[in-house]
Amino acid sequence: MNVIEVSNLKKNFGKFTAVDDISFSVQQGEILSFLGPNGAGKTTTISMLLGLLTQKSGTIKIFDKEMPQNRRKILSRVNFSSPYVYMPYGLQVITNLKIFSNLYSVPNSEKKIEELANIFGVTHLLKRRTMALSSGEVARVNLLKAFLNDPEILFLDEPTASLDPEAADTVRNLLLKLKQERNLTLFYTSHNMQEVERLSDRIVFIHRGKIIAEGKPKDVLREHKHNTLEEFFISLARSEEVTKEDAK
Amino acid sequence: MNLSLQRIWGIIYRHLSVYKVNWARMNELIIWPFFELLLWGFISLYVRTISNIGYVVLTLLGALLLWVVFERIQQSISTSFLMELWSRNLLNIFVSPISVTEYMMGLFVVGIMRVGVAGILLWLFTLLLYKVNLLVIGPSLVPLAIALILFGWSLGTIITGIVLRYGQSAESLAWSFAFFLQPFGAVFFPFSVYPEWVQKIIWWIPLPHIFEAMRAVLITKHLPWNQVAWAFGLDAVFLVLAFIFFGAMFEQARSKGYLIKIQD
Numbered sequence: 001m002n003v004i005e006v007s008n009l010k011k012n013f014g015k016f017t018a019v020d021d022i023s024f025s026v027q028q029g030e031i032l033s034f035l036g037p038n039g040a041g042k043t044t045t046i047s048m049l050l051g052l053l054t055q056k057s058g059t060i061k062i063f064d065k066e067m068p069q070n071r072r073k074i075l076s077r078v079n080f081s082s083p084y085v086y087m088p089y090g091l092q093v094i095t096n097l098k099i100f101s102n103l104y105s106v107p108n109s110e111k112k113i114e115e116l117a118n119i120f121g122v123t124h125l126l127k128r129r130t131m132a133l134s135s136g137e138v139a140r141v142n143l144l145k146a147f148l149n150d151p152e153i154l155f156l157d158e159p160t161a162s163l164d165p166e167a168a169d170t171v172r173n174l175l176l177k178l179k180q181e182r183n184l185t186l187f188y189t190s191h192n193m194q195e196v197e198r199l200s201d202r203i204v205f206i207h208r209g210k211i212i213a214e215g216k217p218k219d220v221l222r223e224h225k226h227n228t229l230e231e232f233f234i235s236l237a238r239s240e241e242v243t244k245e246d247a248k
Numbered sequence: 249m250n251l252s253l254q255r256i257w258g259i260i261y262r263h264l265s266v267y268k269v270n271w272a273r274m275n276e277l278i279i280w281p282f283f284e285l286l287l288w289g290f291i292s293l294y295v296r297t298i299s300n301i302g303y304v305v306l307t308l309l310g311a312l313l314l315w316v317v318f319e320r321i322q323q324s325i326s327t328s329f330l331m332e333l334w335s336r337n338l339l340n341i342f343v344s345p346i347s348v349t350e351y352m353m354g355l356f357v358v359g360i361m362r363v364g365v366a367g368i369l370l371w372l373f374t375l376l377l378y379k380v381n382l383l384v385i386g387p388s389l390v391p392l393a394i395a396l397i398l399f400g401w402s403l404g405t406i407i408t409g410i411v412l413r414y415g416q417s418a419e420s421l422a423w424s425f426a427f428f429l430q431p432f433g434a435v436f437f438p439f440s441v442y443p444e445w446v447q448k449i450i451w452w453i454p455l456p457h458i459f460e461a462m463r464a465v466l467i468t469k470h471l472p473w474n475q476v477a478w479a480f481g482l483d484a485v486f487l488v489l490a491f492i493f494f495g496a497m498f499e500q501a502r503s504k505g506y507l508i509k510i511q512d
Contacts, residue, residue: 013505047508050343054502068502076345086336088262095265102258103344129269145340155343 003028003153003185004049009058011044018044020209021058028152031179031186033196035229036206037237042189045206046155049187050080062153076104081146082157083139089131093122093141096130097148104149112148120144120174136167143171147178153185160192168192172199193230203229207236251353255346259354263328264361276323277366281316285370288312288436289378303466306384309374310462311436313367313382314389318396318455319426320366324359325352325404326411326422333416333510342507348498355408356401363397385462388471392458395479399454402486403429409490409497415510434459454479454486 004026011019019041026032036042047053049060051071060067062074087096094113101109117123120140125133133141139159146154159175160168172195179186190196196203197217205213205220213220213236217229226232266273292308332338341351374380383389407425411418432446433455439447450456457479464472501507 043508044505047505052339052342052502052507053505054499072345072347075343080340080343082339084336085339087340088266088331088335088337090269090335091262091265092269095261095268099258099262099265100340100344102254102261103341103346105252105254105345 001028002026003063004187005059005061006045006049007059007061009045009048009060010056011041011048011053012056017209019048019055019206022206022209022211023058024204024211024214026153026185026187028185029179029183030201031188031199033188033190033200033203034206035189035193035196035203035233037233040206041209042206043157044209046157046187046189050078050155051075076149077151078153078155079104079146079149079151080155080157081142081159083135083142083159083161084157086138087130087142087145089129091130092126093128093130093133094126097126097141097145100145101148106148109148113144116144116147119147119178135162136164136170139163139167139171140174143174150182151184153187155187157189158191159188160190160195168195175199193228193233197229205232205236212236251347251350255344255350256354256357258346259341259351260357260361263331263355263358266331276327277320277362278369281320281366281370282373284312284316285309285373285377289374293378305378305380306382307463307466308436309378309380310382310385310466311459313370313374314392314396314458314462315430315433315435316366316370317363317393318400320363321359321397321400322404322407322426323422324362325355325401326407326425328355328358329408329411330416330419330422333411333419338510339508348495352405352408352494355404359400359404360397363400367393385465388461388465391471391476392462392479395454395458395476395483398480398483398487399458402483402490405487405490405494409494412494412501412510413497413506415506429453429455432456438463452482454482457482 002025006025007023009019009022022045034042034045044053048055049062049067051068054068063077065074067074097113098109101112106112117126120143122137122140122144125137125141130141143159160171163171175186176199178184188199200217202215203217203220204211213224221227221229221232224232226235288308292305296304332341371382374382403425407421410421432450432453435455439456439460442450457475461472461475461479464470
């Protein structure tokens with residue numbers, strides 16, 4: 001069953017076309033990595049999926065409901081985490097989590113926070129100020145926040161960026177464990193191609209606003225005659241004009 | 249419209265929590281009004297020595313109390329929004345299911361709480377420093393304060409809309425807007441002082457009506473309900489315009505991508 005369906009999505013900023021007529025879908029319980037070089041249109045697309053940005057044309061359906069018309073209904077069933085979006089850093093971690101529990105109308109929030117703090121190993125951090133946390137600790141707290149409403153889809157924007165290898169591995173393992181336990185759908189962006197190969201069920205590769213490759217990582221590599229996603233990524237990023245046919 | 253009290257409380261709790269960890273934030277509620285009070289208190293004591301107007305201290309300090317209500321509530325709304333920008337938290341809020349109305353209602357309530365604290369402190373300081381009890385204005389203070397709160401909400405909402413559109417470069421408006429408006433509000437002097445052509449323009453903002461009404465209460469002991477009605481009528485117009493403006497700015501921010509770039 002598709003939980004996300006995007007059809008002919010287009011977004012312009014003046015004369016610049018950021019997203020150019022893209023279509024894709026995401027199945028329930030799938031990890032889909034949405035890849036592309038800087039400026040490819042990833043952030044624009046994810047922002048439209050989250051209702052932060054309105055499309056010029058095309059449709060986005062999440063849980064069979066159109067975005068942005070059903071923004072609030074959809075957002076109550078999904079969540080988002082990014083190392084580039086912070087929680088108020090002067091406040092204690094527990095206070096921030098209570099604030100977001102209220103915004104997501106989480107019942108019995110203290111119990112929920114306690115349970116999730118155990119899962120993410122951050123119980124000892126709850127009374128600390130958010131500004132006093134290390135990058136790895138912030139990443140785990142951000143993920144905890146993203147699980148407060150038991151999301152069915154989790155949008156993750158480079159969740160392991162700026163983490164050391166051990167912290168990144170911890171985050172990946174946690175995500176995989178929770179994904180399996182909850183049949184969670186993950187919509188993932190990352191520049192770490194090894195991570196993408198390890199985690200993804202499918203990838204969608206976007207370049208200059210157009211989708212130029214999609215499928216299972218191994219199939220994409222076979223089709224495009226590359227050994228690793230990193231190699232594929234570099235070759236596409238360095239090419240000038242790439243279409244889906246050129247990429248093959 | 250399906251409003252959630254829990255989500256509105258989430259916004260209120262977010263802004264009240266700041267005081268728990270950072271007492272210096274109380275400065276905005278205590279220090280500023282206190283120094284304004286010192287200035288206007290001494291001015292009014294001086295004016296009393298050179299004139300025979302008995303109610304001059306009460307008039308000036310009463311005007312100051314009401315001005316603080318308006319100024320604090322407007323600044324509270326605008327600066328609360330700026331706090332989300334400074335802490336890069338805005339996107340986290342707007343990817344949650346909160347509606348713009350719930351968000352703004354949360355900010356409105358926080359504004360009332362801050363004004364409540366500032367107002368009580370100002371009343372106490374006035375009593376202690378100048379032996380003037382502002383409560384002698386009586387129950388008339390209530391409709392006048394409500395009219396100012398409504399106008400403060402309107403302006404706070406408009407300034408927040410401007411910040412949403414123009415980003416942090418417009419943030420100085422949060423502090424300066426009330427200051428720019430003060431000379432045209434007939435706050436500390438009668439409406440009749442203005443040239444006729446200025447009177448015709450500023451008649452269309454609620455402030456002169458409210459402050460004229462306050463002075464009338466002190467002089468005649470009666471609240472001029474016609475001026476209060478004008479103030480509330482204009483408040484209603486400004487509130488509707490403010491909501492329309494903010495809604496349009498929010499939609500423009502979602503269309504042009506300002507909402508995702510505003511934190512940068």
